[in-house]
Amino acid sequence: MAVCRERSEVSAVEVEHRDASVWIRLNRPERRNAYDVEMANAMITALHGAAEADAVVITGSGGSFCAGGALGQLGDPDPARLRELFTTSLRLVDAIRACPRPVIAAVDGPAAGGGNELVVACDFAVATRRSTFGQTGPRVGSAPVLGATNLMAVQVGEKRAKEIAMLCRRYTADEALAIGLVNEVVADDELEAAVGRWLAEIHRLSPRYLEITKVSSNLWWNAAKDNMNAGLGMLIQAIGSEDMREGAQAFLEKRKPDFRGGRRAGAATDEREPS
Template sequence: MNDVLIEERGAALWIRLNRPERRNAYDAPMAAAITEALEDTSTYHAVVITGSGGSFCAGGALTNLSEPDMASMRGLYRSSLRLFDAVRTCPRPVIAAVNGAAAGGGNELVVACDLAVAARSATFGQTGPKVGSSPVTGATNVMGVQIGEKRAKELAMLCRRYSAERAYEMGLVNEVVDDDQLEATVDGMVEELTRLSPRYVEITKISSNLWWNAARDSFSNGLGMLVQAIGSPDMREGAASFMEKRKPRFPDPA
C-alpha cells in the first residue's frame, strides 16, 4: 500500500493520505513523502491535501509511544515540523479538503494550510495533553492568530472535539459543505485560483507567513521540550491509554 497517493487533477495536485487503518496518522517516512510531494508544485495553481477511508488525518502515529525510542521520536517530531513548513513555503496555495476527523497533528495540518473546506461530517480537535504530548507546532501559537487566543487554548488544553460547523464559526475553516460536495467545492476553489496571477498569489501567500515565521522560535523550543519528555510516565500512560481505548491515569502534579 502506498502511504501517500498523488494525483494530478486539472490545475491542482492532490495529495491523499492513505493509511485509513490508523486514520491516516503519519509516521516519519509518510510525513517525508508528503513533504517531498509539496516541494515540486510550481507548475500547478494549487495543492490539495485530503485523506482516504473517511478520515482526514489523526496526526503523528502513536503506535510505539508506550515504549518510545528516542531517535525515532526525534525523527517524528522533526518530520512533522518539516511537513508543516513545506505547506507554508509551497509556492502555491495549499487547500485542506477535510473529509473526516482532523485530530492532533491533523488539526495542526489544517492550521498550516492556506485554505480549508470541511465536509459536514468532519470533526476537529487537539489531543496532545490527553495522549501525553503537546501541540507545539501550530496549535499553541499560530492557531491563536487564526481563531483567537482563548479559543486556541481551549482546543489545545481541553482536547475537546468540534463539529465542522463549529470549526467554521471559530474561523478554523473557510467553508462547510455536504460530504458529497466536498471535492467539487474544492475543485471550484481551484478554478477560482486559475483565474488569478500565480506570481502575485505566491507573493500574497509568502507575505502572509508573518505570524508563522514569528512563531518559529516557539516551534523549536516546544519541540526541544517534547524531546526532553520522551519516555516520561505521562507519555507512556497517554499512549498506552489511547491504544487500549481507556481513560488515561496520569500522575498527580508534583
C-alpha cells in the same frame, strides 16, 4: 477542460496530478491516516514538487482526514525514531507554508492532533459536515506545539486556541467554521466538487502575485517558528516520560488515561520509607 490524472504512491501517500493541481492523499485509513516519518517525507517531497501547479490539495482516505503522528510510537518509544518523527513533522508544516502555491485542506472526517495542526498550516480548508476537529496533546501525553499553541491563536483568538490546545475538546465542522478554523462546510458528498470550485477560482488568478501574497501573509507563521522549535525541544526532552507512556497506552487501549496514578503511588512509597 480535459482532466489529466497521473498517480504515484509512495509509502501510503498518493500523489495525484489533476490538470493544474496536485492532490496529496493520506492512505492509511486503518489508523485514521496517522502519518509516520516515511509518509511525512512523501508529503514534503510532493509539496516541494508542486511549484509549477496552481494549487495543492491535502486530503485523507477512508472517512478520515488525519490523526496526526502515529501514536503507536509513544507507548514504547524509540527516542531516535520519535525525535525523527517530531522534527519531520515540523518540516512538514513548514513545507506547507513554504510552498509557493495555495494549499487547501480537504477535510472529510476527523482532523485530530497533528491532523488538526495540518489544517492550521494550510492556507484554506474546506470540510464536510461530518468532519470534526480538535487537538489530543495533553490527553495522550504530548503537546501541540506545531501550530495549535502558537499560530492557531491568530486564526481563532487566544482564549479559544488555548481551549482547543489544552482541553482537547472536539468541534463540529460548523463550529470550526464559526471560529475561523475552516473556510467552508459542505454536504458529505460534495467535498471534491467544492474544492474544484476553489481550484477554478485560483486558476483565474496570477500565480506570481498569489505567491507574493502568500509569502507576505506568512508573517505570523515566521514569528511562531522559534516558539515551535523551542516546544519541539521540550517534547524531545520528554520522550519516554511517564505521562507520554500512559497517555499513548490509554489511547491504544481505548481507556481513560490516569496521569496521576503513578505520582500517587510514588508519593505513597515515599511515605512508607523510614526517615
